[in-house]
Amino acid sequence: xxxxxxxxxxxxxxxxxxxxxxxxxxxxxxxxxxxxxxxxxxxxxxxxxxxxxxxxxxxxxxxxxxxxxxxxxxxxxxxxxxxxxxxxxxxxxxxxxxxxxxxxxxxxxxxxxxxxxxxxxxxxxxxxxxxxxxxxxxxxxxxxxxxxxxxxxxxxxxxxxxxxxxxxxxxxxxxxxxxxxxxxxxxxxxxxxxxxxxxxxxxxxxxxxxxxxxxxxxxxxxxxxxxxxxxxxxxxxxxxxxxxxxxxxxxxxxxxxxxxxxxxxxxxxxxxxxxxxxxxxxxxxxxxxxxxxxxxxxxxxxxxxxxxxxxxxxxxxxxxxxxxxxxxxxxxxxxxxxxxxxxxxxxxxxxxxxxxxxxxxxxxxxxxxxxxxxxxxxxxxxxxxxxxxxxxxxxxxxxxxxxxxxxxxxxxxxxxxxxxxxxxxxxxxxxxxxxxxxxxxxxxxxxxxxxxxxxxxxxxxxxxxxxxxxxxxxxxxxxxxxxxxxxxxxxxxxxxxxxxxxxxxxxxxxxxxxxxxxxxxxxxxxxxxxxxxxxxxxxxxxxxxxxxxxxxxxxxxxxxxxxxxxxxxxxxxxxxxxxxxxxxxxxxxxxxxxxxxxxxxxxxxxxxxxxxxxxxxxxxxxxxxxxxxxxxxxxxxxxxxxxxxxxxxxx
Numbered sequence: 098x099x100x101x102x103x104x105x106x107x108x109x110x111x112x113x114x115x116x117x118x119x120x121x122x123x124x125x126x127x128x129x130x131x132x133x134x135x136x137x138x139x140x141x142x143x144x145x146x147x148x149x150x151x152x153x154x155x156x157x158x159x160x161x162x163x164x165x166x167x168x169x170x171x172x173x174x175x176x177x178x179x180x181x182x183x184x185x186x187x188x189x190x191x192x193x194x195x196x197x198x199x200x201x202x203x204x205x206x207x208x209x210x211x212x213x214x215x216x217x218x219x220x221x222x223x224x225x226x227x228x229x230x231x232x233x234x235x236x237x238x239x240x241x242x243x244x245x246x247x248x249x250x251x252x253x254x255x256x257x258x259x260x261x262x263x264x265x266x267x268x269x270x271x272x273x274x275x276x277x278x279x280x281x282x283x284x285x286x287x288x289x290x291x292x293x294x295x296x297x298x299x300x301x302x303x304x305x306x307x308x309x310x311x312x313x314x315x316x317x318x319x320x321x322x323x324x325x326x327x328x329x330x331x332x333x334x335x336x337x338x339x340x341x342x343x344x345x346x347x348x349x350x351x352x353x354x355x356x357x358x359x360x361x362x363x364x365x366x367x368x369x370x371x372x373x374x375x376x377x378x379x380x381x382x383x384x385x386x387x388x389x390x391x392x393x394x395x396x397x398x399x400x401x402x403x404x405x406x407x408x409x410x411x412x413x414x415x416x417x418x419x420x421x422x423x424x425x426x427x428x429x430x431x432x433x434x435x436x437x438x439x440x441x442x443x444x445x446x447x448x449x450x451x452x453x454x455x456x457x458x459x460x461x462x463x464x465x466x467x468x469x470x471x472x473x474x475x476x477x478x479x480x481x482x483x484x485x486x487x488x489x490x491x492x493x494x495x496x497x498x499x500x501x502x503x504x505x506x507x508x509x510x511x512x513x514x515x516x517x518x519x520x521x522x523x524x525x526x527x528x529x530x531x532x533x534x535x536x537x538x539x540x541x542x543x544x545x546x547x548x549x550x551x552x553x554x555x556x557x558x559x560x561x562x563x564x565x566x567x568x569x570x571x572x573x574x575x576x577x578x579x580x581x582x583x584x585x586x587x588x589x590x591x592x593x594x595x596x597x598x599x600x601x602x603x604x605x606x607x608x609x610x611x612x613x614x615x616x617x618x619x620x621x622x623x624x625x626x627x628x629x630x631x632x633x634x635x636x637x638x639x640x641x642x643x644x645x646x647x648x649x650x651x652x653x654x655x656x657x658x659x660x661x662x663x664x665x666x667x668x669x670x671x672x673x674x675x676x677x678x679x680x681x682x683x684x685x686x687x688x689x690x691x692x693x694x695x696x697x698x699x700x701x702x703x704x705x706x707x708x709x710x711x712x713x714x715x716x717x718x719x720x721x722x723x724x725x726x727x728x729x730x731x732x733x734x735x736x737x738x739x740x741x742x743x744x745x746x747x748x
Contacts, residue, residue, distance in 0.1 A: 136569075136678035138538045138552055142223045143167050144187070151537070151554070153676055153696050158184060158191075158224055159213035160698055169213050169226055182213040188223035191216045244711045248342040249308050249459075250408045252320040253279075257300040268295055272314065276304060281311040286457050290314060305455075307408055308712075312457035324348065324400075324407045325709040326393055326454075329473065329702035330385065330414030330422060331355065332364055332497065333521065333530075334670055336702050337392035339400050339407075345710050348400035351392050356384040357421070362523055363497040364417035368431035378426060385422040386451025393452055407454040410447045411461045411705040415471035415498070419462060422450060433731070435468035440722060461708055463718060467727040469513035474500045476704030477668050478725070479718045481697060483509060488663040491648055492697075493686065495520055495672040499644045502725070503651040505661075509721075510654060512728040514647035516640040519633075520564035520671050526611075526630045527561045534560030536614060536627060537674065539569040541577045541599060548599035551615060559615040559627045565674045570629050571637050572679035574612060575746050579603070582745045584638045586610045586631060606630070638744050641685045645743040647730060648687070654728065659687035666697040673698050684747045 141161050142149045152161045159182050162169050169182045180200045186209035193206050194215040201210045213224075255275040260266065266274070268291045273281050281304070283291075291314055294302060298316035305313040305323075323343050329336040336352040360370045360381055370377040389412075397404055412419070416437055420427040429436045447458035463472030474494060478484065483492060487506035494500040499516040502509065522528030522535075529535050533555030540550040552566075553559045562570065574580040577596050579587055586592075592600040602613040604623045615627040652658065665686050667675055677694035680686045686694060708715040730736050 136572075136676050137540065138674070138676070139218045140221045141218055142188075144223070144225045146226070151552070151674075152218060153674060154219055155217050155677070155692075156696050157214055158211070158216040158218055158222070160696070161218060162213065162224075162226065167226060180212065183210060183227065184213045184216070185209045185225040185227075186211060186216075186222055187225050189220055191218075191222065244345070244707050244714060246342075246345040247711050247713060248323075248325070248409075248709060249712050249715070250323050250325060250342050250709075251279075251306045252323050253304045253306065254318040254320050255302060255304065257295070257302070259300055268292055271295075272302075272304060272311075276306075279306060279309050281306065282309055283311040284457060287311050287313060305408060307457075307459050312408065312459075313455065322402075322406050324402050325409040325411070326396065326407055326452075327702060327705035327709055328389055328392070328410060328412045328414075329476075329699060329705060330389070330412055330418045331473070331670070331701075332367075332415065332418060333358075333362065335388050335392060336699060337389070337396050338702060338706055339396040339402065340706060340709055342409075342710060347706075348402065349396035351395040351399070353388065353392060355418075356388045357381055360384075362521060363518060364415065364427075365431060367421065368417060368427045371426065372428050372431070378421070378424065381421045382424040383451075385418065389422070390451050390453065393454070404454045405456075407447075407458055409459045409461065409709060410450065410452060410454070411463070411708045412450065413463045413473045413476035413701045413705040415473050416465045416468050417471075419465070419472055430468045435729075435731075437465060437468055440464050440466070441719070461715065463705070463708070464722055466511055466722065466725055467513070467729075469498055470500050470502075470511045470727055473701035474502065474511065475718055475721050476702075476708075477697075477700035478502055478509075478704070478721055479707060479714060480700040480703035481666055481668075484717075484721060484724050489657060489661050490664045490666065491662050491687065492666045492668060493644065493648065493672060494669040494701075495644070495667065495675065495685075496669055497521055497523075499640075499647065501644070501647045501651060503648060503655065503657075505655050505657060508655060509725045510651045510728055511725050512647050512651060512730055514643040514730060516643050517636065519567065519636040519640045522561070522563050522567070524636050525562065525567060525633045527614075527627045528567070528633075529561035529563060531563040531565070531670075531674070533557055535563035536561070536566035537563055537569075538676070539566060539573050539614065541573040541579075541596070543596070543598040548596070549602070549614060558617070561627060562614065562629070564671050565676065567629070567633065567637055568679045568683065568685070569676055570612075570614065571634055572676070572682040574629075574634075575682055579612065580634065580746065582748060584634050584744070584746060586612065586634075637683070638746075641683055642740050642744040645684050646736060646739045649739055649743065650730065650733060650736070651728065652687075660689065662687045662689055663693060665689065665694045666700075667694065668697040668700045670699065672696070682747070684743065684745075688747060 137154045138151050140151045159169055191211050253276050257271050294314050294316055303315045303319045321343050325340045325342050327338045335355050338350045339348040341348050360367045417427050417430055425438050441464040442462040445460050447454050447460045450460055463476045465471040483504050489505045492502040497518050499514045502511045518524050534557050535554045536551050536559050537554050538552030592603050606623050609630050611628040611630045613626045613628045673696045677691040
């Protein structure tokens, strides 16, 4: 592996000219990556971790790695200025960005070295990620956001003088006198430990402070061992990230399905379960806490960190998930007028979340804007800097309940749209979760054998279709004119005229027309295939109609047109793997150039990390409650009219 620790001189012009002739260097004034049409996905294989991930075309190598827990060093927020995110492309081609030229020698460029934040993945790649060579004091998180490291958790090592008859200060006074810049507030846990720890450690101890609360005293110098865990408590998936707050870097990441799944796949069914069965609430709380506890054990084991070294956790979740994990009755959230018990949660210990960490570890829960714009969206807004950017930006977290935020640089509006279960594969005849065997990408092309090319998670035989595959399938059928603007399949005769290479895939199951995506055998009957039905198309239309109605009404409230939107951020597990071109084609997002549509990743988790690494960012999350106005769609008299208008696919 080449040495990339130094910043090499710029290669000679003659060598740069050769690289340009070979097509390896971007246009001098270009965006830094080859243009792409926003469709399809690419597979990235990372060494030495051995991880293989699939992401939408155009996602940066840095983001693809970060979303999947692969640490790449960076401090500049993805602008190519810190020159730390150096990776080597072992297989595949990534054009040389003009900033790469300032970061590598010509030999290194020729051998595949690139800055990960500027390398867009437009084809399958094999990437080698060097081990972190620095311990940065700033952590880059979210979409283009840089965090100055200033965590609430602090440690102070002190060497104290022993008491004498002439110096009979109390143990606590002796300690607090040595830490003059903080007004420490001790708790009973500390007072119980303090006498023995001081004397056993010869008065050489480390004070553990959260904000200005003295929560523990440890023997010796333990200042380099202080950790926190960020949780994204999703309805479907829960993600935990163990952070080293001394350096601002992730130590381990893990995710798993929310153990509440047996009670339903969305918040409404879980609220209904509580309404119908008084025993459901404690059971749902227990399952949520078991999920958090198992993830905590996993990340601690991976990083070889003792639970007692974790002093703080942050949790970002929607209003229902937050209520359930705390044992708060969620019924008022499910019936009009949709009232929360509180927008902000009081200070609490991590043990209230069922976590066995340091006995005095604190828990920070993100505030909510409304019953259906919860702490996960506030966390996402923090990560993406919705209150700091003067551009007109649209933030969409696509899911069963779709949260939408619009900012024109001065005013920020938020709302929620009931999209239904289609994006999770629910109510879809061949629908399934995004797991091995799920079709996630589709291309209809007469140059492909059979006329259809599928991308299947796990590169195995197709078993069903997940949300991103559903959007791709409908988008491709619209592009091929096999679905008309109303969402109806064209007649067999018309299909033979416009797309004879796939016309035989249009058939009937019972009384319903379907389009066959995959046949296990050439002679398989339609009901044994993976197919898209007319009803499936309608389910997607209703979902995208609700979402489009949401952002259309917000645009109208600010007096804006579709073309005024300068950036769309697609957030959440589903939104991050959604094809921008497909989203535009079916009208899920405004009709703008696909390069303005950004896959934002798990921004809820990123915001949770930021709150643990910076008390300023934590204060910023609280300030969003005053800066963002919530718009309730259910009482808008024009909602139904707009919804009906937006059901059709754009022309």
